[in-house]
Amino acid sequence: MKRELGVIGYPVKHSLSPAMHRLWLEKYGLDCEYHLLEIHPKDLADKVQGFREKKWRGFNVTIPHKVAIFSLLDEIDDTAKRFGAVNTVINHDGYLKGTNTDGGGFLQSLSHAGFAFHPAVKALIIGAGGAARAVGLALAETDSAQIDFANRTLEKAEELSAKVRETKASNVLTLERAEAELADYDLIINATSVGMEPYPDPQPLSLYHVSPAAFCVDLIYKPLQTTWLKEAEKKGCQTLNGLSMLIYQGALAFEQWFGIFPEVKGMEDFLINVLNQKESN
Template sequence: MKKVFGLLGHPVGHSMSPVMHQAAYEQLDMDATYVAFDVEPHRLEEAVKGIRALNIRGCNVTIPHKVEVMKYLDVVDEEARQIGAVNTILNENGQLTGYNTDGRGYIQSLLQVVPELLGASILVIGAGGAARAVLASLLPHQPKQVVVANRTIEKATDLARVFQRDTTDVNASTISSAAANLEEYSIIINTTSVGMSPHVEDMPISLERLSPNAVVSDLIYNPLETRLLKEAKKRGARVLNGVGMFVHQGALSIEHWTGIYPESEPMRKTILKQLKNE
């Protein structure tokens, strides 16, 4: 019997998850399909009940449901609780468990560029859900310090307080203060939507004081190379776009559902092809 997986979001017409997941199922020689379900916010509880009723093995969850969906699940794992959002639901005989694979997916992609995070000095731009996911997965690697920079310093302060660790100094900063001290950071991570298509000329921070030895990472993957990454490359820095995070978080979801971690390369190639055809 064909396995059914899906995506709960609103809207979902633009989502590349279906083609990426289908590429993974083909590589695994699995009889499965992945459907994007457009679920309006007031129908979310019904949709979650539908997962049980239709025996859908697993679903991803995207905007705007990643927080609200938690109240309709039977179990939410500790990592997802810490992040405060769920992006993956596993259905085991009607029991629904929520996970969040975003942060781990990001770290897998980052470690392909920076093999060691121990002792690193890291700037995280943004204080929203994506920043929470990144911080939750960064801190077990024991960087020396992490600074959260945000337009609203109060949000950055609140987030830094939540993630303060004995092994890592976690502090807050304004964007302008972080930009003035940018040479201090070996890794800079943009978790905001600044620079995303169609606003491709926008940048979340000035790179005037960027160290040429730094790595600049952007969670955005459309465009593949944001202005932030273009400017960083001009200054000699290594760069990382958001494709790797998208691919690995999807692969980790599949592992939760099937027990198998798929090869990421067919998934990555499918996404790149899709983006280039847009």
């Protein structure tokens, strides 16, 4: 029997997951189809029930369903509970288990790019939403010294910082203070949507004081190089966009479904071509 996979969200037409997973399914000769499934929030409960059918191997979850889906699943693993979001569901004969591969995907993307953690690393995360939470809690498990948050709304950032302080030092900064103290940080991550197309020009934080030794990450991958990353390169910083995280979180989800960690070499170039084709259509 042909098995089914998919990604659910609203909207979801922009997702690169179908192209990525279809390539892996073909590579490993798996008799499985991957679908793009746009599901309105009001229909989520009914649709999730349908995923219990034997033909469904599992599915990915994106905005706005990552939290709402908690109450609709049979089991949430410790990783998803800790991150407060589900991005991958596995169907075990009608028993739906939720997990989260975002944090692990982020750490693997950093490692692949050559960033090495050590006890003196100080990280700054810009933002306090779901992406900031995934990145912050993942970093809290690494061999690093401090993970700070900068955000316009300090209350939201304080919630994340308090969670991180269970294992690491963590402070909350205004954007102005973060800009002034930027030279103190080894790893700086934009976890906001500032700079994303179709409004790619604004920057989440001034890099005037950044150290050229800093590693700057923007979780945005459309555009592939935001104005902020271009500025970081001008300052001499090593940079990384969000496409690598997308690939590694997808690979970890694929491993959950099939027990195979797929080949990631060449996937970035493949997805860049997909993005270019979408823009030309």
